[in-house]
Amino acid sequence: MxxxxxxxxxxxxxxxxxxxxxxxxxxxxxxxxxxPKGREGPRLADLKVQASTYGQQIPKLFGTMRVAGSVIWATDLIERRNKRGGGKGRPSTTEYSYAVSLAVALSSRRVGAIRRIWADGNLLRGSSGSFQERCTFRWYDGGEDQPVDPLIASAVGAASASAFRGLSYAVFEELELGAFGNRIPSLTFEVEADAGAVDAGVVGDALLGEVGRCGGHWPIAGYAASGDQVRDALAPLFEIDGTRLVSDPAGWRLAPAEIPPDPSAFSDFCEAERVLTPADCRERRRAPLSSLPGMVRLRHYEPERDYQLGQQTAAVAGGGAREERVDLPAVLSAGSARALARALAAAAADGRETLVWAGDLAALALPVGGLIALTDGGVWRAAARTVRGSGVSIELRRFQPASTEVMAADPGLPVGSPDWPDAEASVRLFDLPNIGTTSASAPRLVVAAAGSNDGWRGADLWFQPEAGTEPITLGTARPTAALGVLGATLPAGGTLLFDRSGALTVTLANPSMTLESVDERTLLGGANRAMVGDELLQFADAEMIGPATWRLSNLLRGRNGTAAAAQAAGAPFVLLDDPALLPIPDDLARLAEAGAAVLQWASRSGVDVADIAVPTAGQALRPLAPVHGAIRRGGAGSVEIRWIRRTRTDAGWRDHVDVPLGEGREAWRVAVEPAAAGIGPWETSSPSLTLDAATWAALAPESVFSVRQAGDFALSEPLLLPLTI
Structure with a gap:
C-alpha cells in the first residue's frame, strides 16, 4: 500500500x-x-509467572522442572467468621479468615510426580510432603483415563465437570490464605515428568511422535517444550546440540553431527577409476573472525538454587565485539551449563570455512549432514548437493567438534527458603501461680508450643469446655524460646533461698533453642523464670552439655508460693520470659472448674487434632500455705497455736510487716489429723487459735494440727504442726 x-x-x-x-x-x-511474524519459542520467564488466561498454552514437561502453571478452575474466596470474648460486659472480637479452592494445570504431557511447591517464593510443601498451610491436596498425572475431580464435580455438576484428560493438574481444596494477605498466592511446582535426564532426542521423538527420528547427546535435567510449532519447541535444544538434518538410504533424521571412529574419505564417494586432484576444489570461502561473536552467554534454570535463573559465559577465541545470548528453558547444573557455554563458544566457528568440490554421480550416496575426511586431515560436513548434468557439486563446511565433558562450576548462593523435614510438635499446658501485684480471679493457664526444628510454624488451638460442645478458637501458638522436659529427676528443694548444690538437666524440643546465664543481681530481679512441672523456679547458670541438653544450676526454688517438691524425669519445662506463650482468656479458664474441659491443638502443617486435659483448680487461685507455726502454753493449762500468713498477691516481704491479705476476708481452718471424734475442726479470722486444757489433753500424741487459709476460690496447702511444745 x-x-x-x-x-x-x-x-x-x-x-x-x-x-x-x-x-x-x-x-x-x-x-x-x-x-512476517517471527518464530515464538519458549521463554525463560514464561515458566515463573502463574496465569489464568483463556487459551494459554500448557507446556509439555520433560525431566524435572519448576513451573507456575495456569489456573483452570477456582472458587470465590471462602470466608470464615470467628467470634471471641464478650463475656461479663467485655466487647467481643470477630475475626475473619479466608480460604480458596483451585486447580492449576501443569503439563500437557503425562508426569510422574509433584515434589515441592512454592507460594510467593516460599516453600508451601517441602520434600517431606507436608504443607505449611492447612489444605487438602490432590494431583492428576495427565493420563487418558484419569477421573473427574470430586470437588470440581460437586461445584459445577457432574455433567459439566471435565476430567482434563491428557492434562496434568493439581487441586487445592480450601487452601488457607491468611499467610498470603488473603489472596491467591503465586504458586510454582517442582514437577517430575521423567525419572532421569533427557536430551534433544527424547524430546524430539515425543513431540514428533516417531521413535528414533531424533538424536541428542547433551543431557539436561528438565525441559519445558512450548511454541506455535514443533520446530519452535525443539529449536533451543537443537541449537545447543548442533543438530542437523541427516539424510541416508534409511530415511531422514535429526541428530547432532558426531565424528565416527573412522570417518569415511571423500574418495569413497567417487567412481573407482577417478582420482581426486586439487583442481576438483572449485571454491573456498572463509568468513572473517570478526563475524563471530566475542562472547557466548548461556541462561538456564539452576536446580541447586531452586530452579532460579543461572548464567554461564564463555569467550570465543578471536571473536568480534558482538555478544550472543542463548536462552535455554532447560534445567542444567552449574557445571553442565559452564561446559555447554564453552562448547558453544568453541563451536562458534562451525561452518566458517566452506569448500565446493566437483564430484560425479557416485557422490549422491554421500548423505547430507554426514561427515567425511579430506586428504588434509580435516573433518567436513556435507551441507548441500547440486546436480548439473553428469556432475555433482558438493558443498562442504568445516566441522568444529564440541566437548561434552562436565566441569566444576559454582552455582551461586541459594536464596530460597530452607526445606525442613517434618517436625515433631510439642504442645504443653501450664498452670501458673499468681504472678503480679493483683489477685487472680481465674486460673492462669498458658500454652507453650515448639517443634523439633525451625521449620515448624506453630499450632492452631481450640478450647472445648466439655464433651459435645462447640470448640472455641484460641488462635495460633507460635514456637517458644525454650520448651522441653526434665532429663533426670529433680530432688526436692531445701529451706535456704539459694539452692547451690541442686541442678536440673533439661532436654529442649529444638536443638537451636538456647538458654542464658545471668548474675545473681539480675536473677533476683526476676530473670530466668521457668516452670518445671507445677513448680516455678529460677536459674542463674545455664551450661550446654549436649545437643539440645542443658544443665541448670544456682537455683531459686519454690517461687511465688509453689512447692519445691521433687519433679520426676519427663516433667515439662518452659521458660516463662517469652512473649510467644499464649494465655488462655480468664472467661474460658473459669469454665475448667467442671473438670471436663480440654485443649485441642493441631499443627499448622497437619490435620490431626490432639487433646490436653485442663486442670480443674488453678494455682493462681489457691492461697499460699502459712509458715512459721508454733505452739505455746497459756494460762490455766490452755495452749495457743500461732502462724504467719503469706499472700498470693505479693510474694515479697520487703518492709518486714504484714503482707497484703490478697483475699476478700481473712479466714482459717484448723483441724486435727487424723480426725478425732468431738475435737475440731475450728475456724478463725486471725492467724492464731487457743485451745483449753481439756481439749489439749484429749489429743492423741501422734496427732498433728493442719492449718489452711480459706481464700476466695480455694483452700491453701496445709501447714502441719506436731503436738510438741
Whole structure:
C-alpha cells in the first residue's frame, strides 16, 4: 500500500525519478509493517509467572522442572467468621479468615510426580510432603483415563465437570490464605515428568511422535517444550546440540553431527577409476573472525538454587565485539551449563570455512549432514548437493567438534527458603501461680508450643469446655524460646533461698533453642523464670552439655508460693520470659472448674487434632500455705497455736510487716489429723487459735494440727504442726 501511494506522489512531484524514489521508500515501509511474524519459542520467564488466561498454552514437561502453571478452575474466596470474648460486659472480637479452592494445570504431557511447591517464593510443601498451610491436596498425572475431580464435580455438576484428560493438574481444596494477605498466592511446582535426564532426542521423538527420528547427546535435567510449532519447541535444544538434518538410504533424521571412529574419505564417494586432484576444489570461502561473536552467554534454570535463573559465559577465541545470548528453558547444573557455554563458544566457528568440490554421480550416496575426511586431515560436513548434468557439486563446511565433558562450576548462593523435614510438635499446658501485684480471679493457664526444628510454624488451638460442645478458637501458638522436659529427676528443694548444690538437666524440643546465664543481681530481679512441672523456679547458670541438653544450676526454688517438691524425669519445662506463650482468656479458664474441659491443638502443617486435659483448680487461685507455726502454753493449762500468713498477691516481704491479705476476708481452718471424734475442726479470722486444757489433753500424741487459709476460690496447702511444745 505504501509503495503504491508513494510511487504516485513521487511521480507527481518529481517525475520518473521521483516515482522511483517513492517506490523505494514505500517498499521499505511495507517491509517494516507487513513483515512476517517471527518464530515464538519458549521463554525463560514464561515458566515463573502463574496465569489464568483463556487459551494459554500448557507446556509439555520433560525431566524435572519448576513451573507456575495456569489456573483452570477456582472458587470465590471462602470466608470464615470467628467470634471471641464478650463475656461479663467485655466487647467481643470477630475475626475473619479466608480460604480458596483451585486447580492449576501443569503439563500437557503425562508426569510422574509433584515434589515441592512454592507460594510467593516460599516453600508451601517441602520434600517431606507436608504443607505449611492447612489444605487438602490432590494431583492428576495427565493420563487418558484419569477421573473427574470430586470437588470440581460437586461445584459445577457432574455433567459439566471435565476430567482434563491428557492434562496434568493439581487441586487445592480450601487452601488457607491468611499467610498470603488473603489472596491467591503465586504458586510454582517442582514437577517430575521423567525419572532421569533427557536430551534433544527424547524430546524430539515425543513431540514428533516417531521413535528414533531424533538424536541428542547433551543431557539436561528438565525441559519445558512450548511454541506455535514443533520446530519452535525443539529449536533451543537443537541449537545447543548442533543438530542437523541427516539424510541416508534409511530415511531422514535429526541428530547432532558426531565424528565416527573412522570417518569415511571423500574418495569413497567417487567412481573407482577417478582420482581426486586439487583442481576438483572449485571454491573456498572463509568468513572473517570478526563475524563471530566475542562472547557466548548461556541462561538456564539452576536446580541447586531452586530452579532460579543461572548464567554461564564463555569467550570465543578471536571473536568480534558482538555478544550472543542463548536462552535455554532447560534445567542444567552449574557445571553442565559452564561446559555447554564453552562448547558453544568453541563451536562458534562451525561452518566458517566452506569448500565446493566437483564430484560425479557416485557422490549422491554421500548423505547430507554426514561427515567425511579430506586428504588434509580435516573433518567436513556435507551441507548441500547440486546436480548439473553428469556432475555433482558438493558443498562442504568445516566441522568444529564440541566437548561434552562436565566441569566444576559454582552455582551461586541459594536464596530460597530452607526445606525442613517434618517436625515433631510439642504442645504443653501450664498452670501458673499468681504472678503480679493483683489477685487472680481465674486460673492462669498458658500454652507453650515448639517443634523439633525451625521449620515448624506453630499450632492452631481450640478450647472445648466439655464433651459435645462447640470448640472455641484460641488462635495460633507460635514456637517458644525454650520448651522441653526434665532429663533426670529433680530432688526436692531445701529451706535456704539459694539452692547451690541442686541442678536440673533439661532436654529442649529444638536443638537451636538456647538458654542464658545471668548474675545473681539480675536473677533476683526476676530473670530466668521457668516452670518445671507445677513448680516455678529460677536459674542463674545455664551450661550446654549436649545437643539440645542443658544443665541448670544456682537455683531459686519454690517461687511465688509453689512447692519445691521433687519433679520426676519427663516433667515439662518452659521458660516463662517469652512473649510467644499464649494465655488462655480468664472467661474460658473459669469454665475448667467442671473438670471436663480440654485443649485441642493441631499443627499448622497437619490435620490431626490432639487433646490436653485442663486442670480443674488453678494455682493462681489457691492461697499460699502459712509458715512459721508454733505452739505455746497459756494460762490455766490452755495452749495457743500461732502462724504467719503469706499472700498470693505479693510474694515479697520487703518492709518486714504484714503482707497484703490478697483475699476478700481473712479466714482459717484448723483441724486435727487424723480426725478425732468431738475435737475440731475450728475456724478463725486471725492467724492464731487457743485451745483449753481439756481439749489439749484429749489429743492423741501422734496427732498433728493442719492449718489452711480459706481464700476466695480455694483452700491453701496445709501447714502441719506436731503436738510438741
Amino acid at each position: 505504501a509503495t503504491l501511494v508513494l510511487t504516485v506522489v513521487g511521480g507527481i512531484v518529481g517525475g520518473p525519478v521521483g516515482a522511483a524514489v517513492g517506490a523505494a521508500i514505500g517498499q521499505q515501509v511495507d517491509a517494516a509493517i507487513f513483515k
